[in-house]
Amino acid sequence: MFSNFNVMPKYKHLFFDLDHTLWDFETNSIQTLEELYAKYHLGKSFGSFNQFYERYEENNNKLWIQYRERKTTKAQLNFDRFYTPFSEVGITDENIALNFGQDYITVSPTKTALMPNAIEVLEKLKLKFKLHVITNGFREVQNIKLKNSNLKQYFYKIFISETIGASKPKTAFFEYAVKSCNARKNECLIIGDNLETDIDGAINFGLDYVFLNPNKVPHTRELMHEISDLKELIEIVKS
Ligand SMILES: [Mg+2]
Known part of the structure; x- marks a missing residue:
């Protein structure tokens, strides 16, 4: 696949976002929530799983924005994202939201659905590039x-906001990652959804990037690179 490399590739370091970029967050999350919806007999309170899921999603997205802005904590987010939709249908026992949240955190990361072609693409890229998360x-x-999804073996370094003390999109996060790899900025490519x-x-921070847009969601941005399948990365990193 890399046989057409005539010159040294521009990039040395490829930095991959994890959720929705490599690990199929949505599939794994829905699978987990469906299991827990049954375990906690939520069908007695919600009209359907979809009704619960829509309320959860909307609320969860808002909370993640607050978390990134440091307006809420990890524990509070994990409580609120369930307590809010539960309380709307009359489940006001805080212990139910707490236990549900704990179960979600325990079960969801054990799910292993990946984005299409993730392993195939990483197998090829690892031969030519240093890969990081x-x-x-x-x-x-x-x-x-x-670990569970077998992704770990492909990566030299794994950068997690909680460990670094800064979250994407903060410059401090990207600066830390690039410096930790002893990389120059122009050797780095960011891939995220x-x-x-x-x-x-x-x-x-002045880094090259690839926007992964698997569902081809319309937007008005002018972007350096946009792909809908990870396979398209191979062509981009060749030059
Ligand atoms: Mg993501």
């Missing part, structure tokens, strides 16, 4: 995901 998730959770955290983070 850059992720905003929780340390213990992200490490379990990497989130326009704010991954792409704006890369732009603000």
Whole structure:
């Protein structure tokens, strides 16, 4: 696949976001929530799983923004994202939300669905590049995901916001990652699915980037590279 390399590739270090970029967060999360929805007999309170999931999703997205802005804590986020939708349907026992949240954190990272072609692409890229992970998730959770899904073996370094003390898109996060690899900025490529955290983070620190948009969600941004399948990365890093 790399037989057409006539010159040294521009990049030496490829930094991959984890959730939604390599690890199929949505599939794994829905699978977990469906299991827990049954375990906690939520069908008695919600009209359907989808009704619960929509309320959870909307609320969870808001909380993650607050977490990135340091307006909430990890524990509070994991409580609120379940307590809010539960309380809307009359489940006001805080212990239920706490236990559900704990179960979610325990079960979800053990799921192993990956984005299409993730392993195939990493197998090829690892021959020519140093691969790293850059992720905003929780340390213990992200490490379990990497191990269980067999992704860990592909990466030299794993950068987790909780460990670094700064989250994407903060420049401090990207600066830490690049420096830790003894890399020059122009040798680095960021690959991620989130326009704010991954792409704006890369732009603000002056790094090249690839936006992975698997569902081809429309946007108005002018981007350096946009792909809908990880396979397309191979062509981009060749030159
Ligand atoms: Mg992501």
